């Protein structure tokens with residue numbers, strides 16, 4: 055193998071640039087040429103290529119986003135589009151591809167590998183931490199830390215005014231991010247798509263907390279489990295004596311300089327992905343289990359779901375007494 059390609063796809067995540075840097079420099083270390091593909095699989099379809107040398111990835115380890123840009127490219131679900139992408143890879147001379155992205159991108163990696171037998175290694179990068187086979191995705195730690203920073207500030211005003219705050223965080227299909235944030239921000243209630251709570255139970259919970267002397271309350275709501283605005287209206291109706299406010303954290307969770315843990319994971323995953331291609335270990339995702347780097351077949355990754363750690367609800371309950 056002489057030429058490898060690198061692509062970032064789907065929602066961006068902090069640490070994607072640190073992965074690009076790691077992949078490019080590891081590849082150059084092993085005398086491989088690296089071709090960057092702009093704008094995700096859309097860019098692959100449209101042949102947006104650039105050669106990346108060692109200096110082209112200077113000064114990006116600390117930068118959020120992705121220098122290669124990214125797109126959601128739903129057309130990739132069509133076989134003829136994937137065929138064209140495969141043809142484009144061959145035409146430019148890419149012999150192995152590192153794909154950086156979340157669960158949707160892992161499916162794209164799996165399809166390209168299984169349908170065309172194309173040499174692919176996937177690196178999990180997503181703020182959602184919802185990819186089967188790895189304890190952590192690149193970017194998750196940074197997103198949690200961004201939320202901590204914001205929610206600690208909200209806590210100040212919530213406590214001062216003795217208000218109940220609903221904080222909507224990202225996670226369309228998965229509650230992993232919300233649950234982790236709830237645990238480390240000291241939330242009283244966490245609502246996620248995998249475990250929704252009916253309005254009367256929330257009201258009951260808030261009332262019980264008031265009896266225990268809690269005058270303010272933090273509710274973390276994953277966007278996939280409902281809208282903060284709606285929930286706050288409903289709670290205001292049911293609890294007219296309480297002051298209910300809400301904040302939607304939104305896209306700030308996707309940006310910013312990657313944390314220590316995100317950079318470390320990015321650098322290790324980038325290294326290992328290139329080494330897998332060199333060893334002809336194709337069709338794997340690089341992951342981490344405890345302290346150990348693991349390689350999971352993409353078929354296993356895409357055919358399983360990562361469930362939230364429901365034990366967290368127990369911790370949250372105990373911490374809210």
Ligand code: F6P
Pocket residue numbers: 065126156180181182224225226227277308
């Ligand atoms: O997958 C990451 C994520 O930020 C989710 O948490 C969120 O639901 C979704 O992407 C938002 O997608 P988009 O960037 O298309 O608005």
